[in-house]
Every structure is written in structure tokens, then in C-alpha cells.
Amino acid sequence: MENKFGIEQFLDLSNYATDERVSRRKNSEVNSQEFFTPYSIVKRMCDKVAPEDWADPDKTFCEPCMGNAQFVLMILYRRIHEYNIDWQTALNTLFALELMQDNIDEGRSRIHELLRNISPDYDPEVADEIMDRNIVCHDFFLWNFDEWRPYTDEEINSDKKLKEYVKKKKK
Numbered sequence: 001m002e003n004k005f006g007i008e009q010f011l012d013l014s015n016y017a018t019d020e021r022v023s024r025r026k027n028s029e030v031n032s033q034e035f036f037t038p039y040s041i042v043k044r045m046c047d048k049v050a051p052e053d054w055a056d057p058d059k060t061f062c063e064p065c066m067g068n069a070q071f072v073l074m075i076l077y078r079r080i081h082e083y084n085i086d087w088q089t090a091l092n093t094l095f096a097l098e099l100m101q102d103n104i105d106e107g108r109s110r111i112h113e114l115l116r117n118i119s120p121d122y123d124p125e126v127a128d129e130i131m132d133r134n135i136v137c138h139d140f141f142l143w144n145f146d147e148w149r150p151y152t153d154e155e156i157n158s159d160k161k162l163k164e165y166v167k168k169k170k171k
């Protein structure tokens with residue numbers, strides 16, 4: 001059967017800002033500067049990455065402000081569909097952070113939908129296990145990227161800038 005999946009339509013945000021979403025953000029205490037990147041710009045930015053990097057199963061990709069996963073989805077699509085990397089490797093080598101839990105939930109659900117469409121051997125439970133580790137709801141300023149974990153209280157208290165940041169946040 002022909003695969004009718006189209007990444008351009010999948011990443012199309014033209015009807016995205018529903019009234020419900022807009023009012024949810026208006027009433028939020030956090031000003032998260034939320035704006036999701038449309039397909040045409042995601043594509044242009046991804047085109048700047050060298051083909052050998054897309055094709056390298058050992059390369060890791062990181063999206064520190066995932067939003068609803070526009071870039072994450074494009075990265076997975078390219079690596080799996082265009083560069084024949086198996087879906088588990090593509091997901092295992094992709095890392096993302098996002099501040100808002102509803103964006104994490106939406107992003108994860110879109111990742112499931114993408115994998116269901118482009119990877120016949122996709123297993124949702126395995127995908128969830130990988131995403132529990134790699135796709136995290138956290139403030140990236142308070143994240144240790146080298147060790148992929150939150151900074152400990154001890155680390156925050158021993159770093160002047162981090163300490164000030166946390167103090168400011170609590171106000």
C-alpha cells in the first residue's frame with residue numbers, strides 16, 4: 001500500500017492557535033514566549049545540517065525548547081524516512097526539554113503519530129520508555145546537559161548565577 005504520509009501537512013500549523021489554546025496561555029502565570037515554528041522555516045533550518053550528520057546513527061540532536069515538537073518531528077522524519085536510520089536509534093539519539101507539561105504531552109503524542117505512520121515496526125511502549133528518558137519537562141537553565149539530569153540543589157547553591165536565577169524565579 002502506498003504511504004500517503006506527508007511531513008509538510010503533518011507540521012502545518014495554519015489552524016493551530018485555537019481559542020482554547022490562546023486562552024490557556026493568556027491565563028498562564030508563566031510567560032513562556034510561546035511561538036511554534038512553521039514547516040517552511042523548520043525545513044530551511046534543517047537543510048543547513050550536513051547530510052553526513054543526518055545519516056550518522058551516532059550523532060545526537062538536542063532541542064532545548066521543544067514547544068509542540070516541530071523540530072523534533074522533522075529530525076525524526078529525516079533520520080528515519082530519508083536516511084534509513086531505524087526508529088529506535090533515531091529516538092534514542094534525540095533529546096528535548098520543554099517548560100510546559102501540556103506541550104510535552106502534545107509533542108509526545110505527535111511523535112507517536114509520526115512513528116506509527118513511518119515505521120512499520122514501531123512499538124509504542126518502547127517509544128514511551130525512550131521518551132521518558134529523553135524528552136523532559138524542565139527549565140533548561142536548571143538542566144545539566146552533559147549528564148542529562150537536573151542540577152542538584154547543591155550544584156545550584158554553589159553557582160552564583162544559578163542561585164540568583166532560582167531566587168528570581170521564586171519571586
Ligand SMILES: C[S@@+](CC[C@H](N)C(=O)[O-])C[C@H]1O[C@@H](n2cnc3c(N)ncnc32)[C@H](O)[C@@H]1O
Nearest residue numbers: 032034035036037065066067070098099139140
Ligand atoms: C518560541 S517557542 C519555540 C518552540 C519550538 N522550538 C519551535 O520552534 O516550534 C519556545 C518554547 O520554549 C519553552 N520554554 C521557554 N522557556 C523555557 C525554559 N527556560 N526551559 C525550557 N523550555 C522553555 C516554551 O514553553 C515554548 O514552548
